[in-house]
Amino acid sequence: MRLEVLCEDRLGLTRELLDILASNSIDLRGIEIDITGIIYLNCPDIDFETFRDLMAEIRRISGVKDVRKIQFMPSERHNTELVSLLTNLPYPVLSIDLKGAIDMANHAALKLLAKSEDEAMGQLISHLLPSFNFAKWIEGDITRQKQAIVIDGLDYTMEILPVYITGESNETVLASAVMSIHPTTHAMTTESLADSNTLGFEHFVGLSNRHKALMSQAKKLAMLDQPLLIEGETGTGKEMLAKACHNRSHRASQPFLVLSCASMPDDVAETELFGHAPGSFNHQHGHKGIFEQANGGTVLLDEIGEMSPHLQIKLLRFLQDGTFRRVGEEHEVHVDVRIMLQLVTI
Known part of the structure; x- marks a missing residue:
């Protein structure tokens, strides 16, 4: 039961209201006071006779103009409207507490993170978005911040905004943070292109649906550790695409080495790939092959189709374990x- 009491601004009026509730053994669940002269009361439902007597007692209080039953408290209506708005926004929005845990996520955010509401609530944002350091942000200046992130291989722009509550003494206290996530458009990526020396997907420009589909698929495959085969005509940027995939993966800080297998004799190719022991080929010192040199990183083998069946079998065994x-x-x-x-197609 929720009541709206229209009244004058008189000292002690609220106290008399509470005394009436107490005398009738009615619990008070909530009270809100509007400075325009309205007091809202939230109480448990009561029987009709008790309700009728209660309304009469309240009306007899000096300064009370009227009292009536309403469906919602103002805060309940506002909160319901706000939650409905956030829930149905087309882009992901999350509320994060001061410990970095999620305490609200709308439908778009749950879909993006591939989590149910029960799974997402209480999860640390640093676990779901490892590229964003929430602890560093909250220990710093705590200002509005934008950051490029990658989710499931695709580019997004994350924006986090601190939420402050102002008390009666006009002091602001940090209460939480709100995070929104938007797909990164081509215009956004080109803004930072001049500052980036690393070859990434932002260097690939195209407007066709086929190009967009290719870039989307490549970004997702870049995050995997499985072997990747790139086919295309000569001069279409296969090596650039491979480099972009490497720079997007968790191996980006490790070596990226390229070996062309075209017109290379078997003994030379085997040595380049796997290395040789000291004393072999009249060399006193051993030699590390490209796989050892790139340990932790990525190796791109060009013109793999030109490799002999014998070496392809050895390479297949290496790919297995x-x-x-x-x-x-x-x-x-x-x-x-x-x-x-990479293979050249005709």
């Missing part, structure tokens, strides 16, 4: 390398 033997050695070497292959 990441182990190989240097030429002239018996023990196996294990490395962590992502392999990308």
